[in-house]
Amino acid sequence: xxxxxVYFWLxxxxxxxxRTKLIDGLKKLSKVNTxxxxxxxxxxxxxxxxxxxxxxxxxxxxxxxPTAQDSYQTDPIHLNFVExxxxxxxxxxxxxxxxx
Amino acid sequence: xxxxxVYFWLxxxxxxxxRTKLIDGLKKLSKVNTxxxxxxxxxxxxxxxxxxxxxxxxxxxxxxxPTAQDSYQTDPIHLNFVExxxxxxxxxxxxxxxxx
Numbered sequence: 001x002x003x004x005x006v007y008f009w010l011x012x013x014x015x016x017x018x019r020t021k022l023i024d025g026l027k028k029l030s031k032v033n034t035x036x037x038x039x040x041x042x043x044x045x046x047x048x049x050x051x052x053x054x055x056x057x058x059x060x061x062x063x064x065x066p067t068a069q070d071s072y073q074t075d076p077i078h079l080n081f082v083e084x085x086x087x088x089x090x091x092x093x094x095x096x097x098x099x100x
Numbered sequence: 101x102x103x104x105x106v107y108f109w110l111x112x113x114x115x116x117x118x119r120t121k122l123i124d125g126l127k128k129l130s131k132v133n134t135x136x137x138x139x140x141x142x143x144x145x146x147x148x149x150x151x152x153x154x155x156x157x158x159x160x161x162x163x164x165x166p167t168a169q170d171s172y173q174t175d176p177i178h179l180n181f182v183e184x185x186x187x188x189x190x191x192x193x194x195x196x197x198x199x200x
Contacts, residue, residue, distance in 0.1 A: 043196065043198075050192050050193060053195075058197040066144060066146070093152055094151045096143065096144035096153070097143060097144055099139050100141060
């Protein structure tokens with residue numbers, strides 16, 4: 001299993017409109033057919049020193065293998081998402097992992 | 101759904117023994133009965149500017165709700181894991197999210 005977890009920091013974190021635009025964009029992006037499972041998230045209420053909760057939106061994807069994730073990166077739906085939505089964020093952090 | 105994603109940085113990232121100890125500890129920890137699903141991961145081979153791949157082990161948990169996660173935090177199995185394994189890492193970053 002290939003786990004791709006992306007955290008987005010919005011340029012305007014207080015803008016409900018921008019947040020909705022990003023979430024709508026992710027819903028469209030979820031149609032990429034190599035995605036096995038997806039979860040769109042917002043920071044939980046938990047708040048301890050080790051918790052990073054300054055991001056706006058979390059995007060968690062499961063792929064069968066690295067090849068499926070490579071294919072997602074260049075899928076036209078993904079390229080379209082970047083074109084339509086990348087102006088909304090000013091920081092993205094990605095953690096890719098393979099189950100052991 | 102409550103998604104709890106923890107990234108561990110080992111004190112001795114080159115030690116296969118320490119990595120195995122941590123992974124074995126997480127396998128024991130996975131027995132906490134409020135955990136719905138768990139994934140133990142290692143950084144994938146992907147390597148772009150936005151990708152954080154300096155961690156050693158990824159620990160991804162799904163809970164039904166925030167209460168189930170609260171209960172996990174204080175479960176004796178969790179407290180025992182922290183006691184047995186916390187000397188192995190020097191940094192932990194946690195991202196908690198709720199699906200939107």
